[in-house]
Amino acid sequence: MNLRLILAVIVGRLAMFASRLTGRGRGSSLPGKLALRIYPAILDHYRRQPRKGVIMVTGTNGKTTTNNMLVGILEQAGHKVVANREGANLMTGVVTAFIRSGSITGRVSTDYAVLEVDEAVFPLVSSLIKPDMVVVTNFFRDQLDRYGELDTTVKKVLEALKKLTSDAKLILNGDDPLVARLAVESGLPALFYGVLPVQELSVGASYSREAKFCPLCGASLLYGIYIYSQLGDYSCPGCGFARPNPDLEASAVFEEETGIKAMVRGTDGHWEVRLPVRGIHNLYNALAAFSASLSLQVAPQTALVSLGKYLPATGRMESFCYNNRRVLLNLVKNPTGFNRALFALLGDHEAPKQDVLIAINDNDADGRDISWLWDVDFEMLALQPEKFSQFVCSGQRAEDMALRLKYAGVPVWMVDIEKDYQQAVDQVLNGKGDSVGILATYTALWPVEKILSRQAERVKEHDDYSLSPVS
Amino acid sequence: MTITVCHLYPDLLNLYGDRGNVMVFAQRCRWRGIPVRIMEVNLGDQVQFEDYDFLFIGGGSDREQGLMVEDLTARVNNLRAAVEDGLVVLAICGGYQLMGKYYRMPDGTEIPGLGLMDHYTEAGDTRLIGNVVVDAELGGIKTRLVGFENHGGRTFLNGIQPLGKVLHGGGNNGSDGTEGARYRNVFCSYLHGPLLPKNPALTDLLITLSLQRRGQDHRLEPLDDNFEELANQAMIEKLLGKK
Numbered sequence: 001m002n003l004r005l006i007l008a009v010i011v012g013r014l015a016m017f018a019s020r021l022t023g024r025g026r027g028s029s030l031p032g033k034l035a036l037r038i039y040p041a042i043l044d045h046y047r048r049q050p051r052k053g054v055i056m057v058t059g060t061n062g063k064t065t066t067n068n069m070l071v072g073i074l075e076q077a078g079h080k081v082v083a084n085r086e087g088a089n090l091m092t093g094v095v096t097a098f099i100r101s102g103s104i105t106g107r108v109s110t111d112y113a114v115l116e117v118d119e120a121v122f123p124l125v126s127s128l129i130k131p132d133m134v135v136v137t138n139f140f141r142d143q144l145d146r147y148g149e150l151d152t153t154v155k156k157v158l159e160a161l162k163k164l165t166s167d168a169k170l171i172l173n174g175d176d177p178l179v180a181r182l183a184v185e186s187g188l189p190a191l192f193y194g195v196l197p198v199q200e201l202s203v204g205a206s207y208s209r210e211a212k213f214c215p216l217c218g219a220s221l222l223y224g225i226y227i228y229s230q231l232g233d234y235s236c237p238g239c240g241f242a243r244p245n246p247d248l249e250a251s252a253v254f255e256e257e258t259g260i261k262a263m264v265r266g267t268d269g270h271w272e273v274r275l276p277v278r279g280i281h282n283l284y285n286a287l288a289a290f291s292a293s294l295s296l297q298v299a300p301q302t303a304l305v306s307l308g309k310y311l312p313a314t315g316r317m318e319s320f321c322y323n324n325r326r327v328l329l330n331l332v333k334n335p336t337g338f339n340r341a342l343f344a345l346l347g348d349h350e351a352p353k354q355d356v357l358i359a360i361n362d363n364d365a366d367g368r369d370i371s372w373l374w375d376v377d378f379e380m381l382a383l384q385p386e387k388f389s390q391f392v393c394s395g396q397r398a399e400d401m402a403l404r405l406k407y408a409g410v411p412v413w414m415v416d417i418e419k420d421y422q423q424a425v426d427q428v429l430n431g432k433g434d435s436v437g438i439l440a441t442y443t444a445l446w447p448v449e450k451i452l453s454r455q456a457e458r459v460k461e462h463d464d465y466s467l468s469p470v471s
Numbered sequence: 472m473t474i475t476v477c478h479l480y481p482d483l484l485n486l487y488g489d490r491g492n493v494m495v496f497a498q499r500c501r502w503r504g505i506p507v508r509i510m511e512v513n514l515g516d517q518v519q520f521e522d523y524d525f526l527f528i529g530g531g532s533d534r535e536q537g538l539m540v541e542d543l544t545a546r547v548n549n550l551r552a553a554v555e556d557g558l559v560v561l562a563i564c565g566g567y568q569l570m571g572k573y574y575r576m577p578d579g580t581e582i583p584g585l586g587l588m589d590h591y592t593e594a595g596d597t598r599l600i601g602n603v604v605v606d607a608e609l610g611g612i613k614t615r616l617v618g619f620e621n622h623g624g625r626t627f628l629n630g631i632q633p634l635g636k637v638l639h640g641g642g643n644n645g646s647d648g649t650e651g652a653r654y655r656n657v658f659c660s661y662l663h664g665p666l667l668p669k670n671p672a673l674t675d676l677l678i679t680l681s682l683q684r685r686g687q688d689h690r691l692e693p694l695d696d697n698f699e700e701l702a703n704q705a706m707i708e709k710l711l712g713k714k
Contacts, residue, residue, distance in 0.1 A: 369663065
């Protein structure tokens with residue numbers, strides 16, 4: 001018996017209990033922090049617990065959604081799963097997930113560990129818990145001041161992958177050249193997923209495109225179709241690097257009022273996928289989870305049933321209702337994700353006029369540098385001002401957000417600065433529009449969500465599969 | 472007259488929202504009824520720098536910066552002539568380093584710069600990252616500039632004039648209290664944020680100088696800078712406390 005391990009688990013559990021009792025924080029990283037301090041080798045121990053394997057999900061956007069979808073599928077298939085489902089994706093969050101699911105002596109009875117791991121800490125975490133499978137969603141620019149430049153992040157993930165055993169399997173987004181390169185350069189076996197590149201899906205030029213040059217030889221990449229950001233149908237005239245032929249490919253993509261559907265072709269058949277969440281980025285997340293589950297021998301029908309009742313975690317397009325008006329809450333953390341959220345606002349034909357709240361913070365978890373707001377294409381809002389009744393800017397950097405909208409061409413009389421969250425939420429809830437859109441960075445999301453859940457009614461389409469919220 | 476803006480290598484140097492500088496420069500011209508045209512110049516494009524009124528160059532990641540140095544070195548005489556003639560330039564971060572003599576790597580190798588100005592840069596052990604406040608004098612008026620720095624290099628001015636004095640943050644090198652550099656109508660800075668939106672006095676100085684170079688010497692019409700001043704002031708209060 002290992003007394004330090006037991007002590008670490010007990011202290012972690014007490015911290016979990018205490019944070020729940022006091023209602024302060026959600027207790028998804030402090031327990032892990034304390035346990036690591038008491039017994040630094042704790043991850044080594046937990047690595048040996050899952051019977052069937054450890055799967056990690058990393059990348060810039062869609063980690064939480066992909067991870068939660070994969071957990072849902074594996075549970076639907078009857079497996080026991082340990083997961084950090086709260087989006088607590090740093091080292092401490094991973095440890096907390098194990099502590100929560102295990103016994104006092106540190107035993108965890110589980111088939112799989114499915115771990116969402118921040119791309120910047122992936123090298124460290126993957127060296128301590130060697131994963132059997134790694135899912136990589138995409139690489140976009142995110143919080144540069146914390147992570148250094150994107151090139152560096154991708155290279156570090158690549159170096160970490162090279163240190164895994166040669167049978168570790170990769171599930172990769174083949175439409176992102178920055179992700180697809182990982183297969184070529186790591187030499188690990190890989191399965192690719194993607195979306196059939198057709199003109200109807202292309203949302204046009206967006207400024208925040210990352211991969212203009214071939215990651216392997218540096219020549220300018222040629223694109224047939226951009227789906228969004230740098231995802232698309234690319235090829236390199238220099239070295240022949242190109243979008244791989246996907247093992248799982250979606251086509252006939254159709255956005256519906258309540259979600260998105262597509263035909264998906266795999267090596268063993270084709271199926272219709274229906275998701276209760278909107279946006280092509282969510283289709284990519286579902287393809288990632290579906291690919292991983294097929295590779296783990298889950299029956300396709302089981303996976304499809306689970307995906308069909310997926311419920312988003314906090315801030316991933318959550319719906320509320322207030323006075324018969326729909327309120328949509330969305331997390332924004334980088335230009336690509338923000339552009340997707342703006343497209344969603346503009347594409348909402350049900351609501352001729354909307355009240356919009358944007359809350360921007362600059363704490364460490366948000367990224368202290370908010371320059372990236374200038375890489376978001378807010379100009380698209382100014383092209384259709386009649387679709388909006390007002391823009392309320394809140395959070396620590398409310399003034400910067402207002403300034404950004406002004407230079408994007410949004411009339412200043414439509415823009416208000418209201419630093420107090422309660423006042424800001426009240427102002428949009430009681431606005432003149434037909435619906436409300438709220439976009440917030442990580443640490444601004446919680447206070448806003450708390451106010452919303454007190455004042456508005458949460459819209460749940462499926463009560464049987466609810467996820468705990470982000471920390 | 473129409474002000475012609477040259478945005479250098481927007482495809483390569485697109486980190487940290489620096490394109491916001493070009494957007495803000497152009498908007499503040501348009502709001503005053505001054506026609507403005509933005510030309511994006513990428514690797515290998517034909518360019519006569521003298522034809523432009525304002526040139527913006529930002530920073531990129533290491534590899535992209537390498538490509539840019541190569542391309543610009545081939546046109547350095549053309550650029551030098553324009554700078555000596557009074558071309559208005561804003562160079563940020565990597566673009567700033569490039570205007571100087573060299574960048575010395577930790578192992579001692581020197582990557583040559585364009586040598587248009589005398590400053591030089593040495594790699595540091597740590598990155599200087601964070602919000603910055605700078606006291607500057609622009610066109611005879613004292614101004615407080617705010618921005619966000621994120622750089623590993625330490626730049627030493629070697630006799631040229633700084634853009635301003637650091638009140639909070641690292642600045643050029645974290646030791647001599649200077650930030651940025653000025654030479655003729657070239658303004659260099661490490662500040663992202665981007666720099667121009669929250670510092671309208673600097674933007675307007677750049678516009679004024681661009682017009683003066685073409686013989687149009689008149690005062691710019693004032694604009695409603697409520698949001699600009701609020702954003703500038705909020706950062707100053709956050710870092711230096713309320714007055």
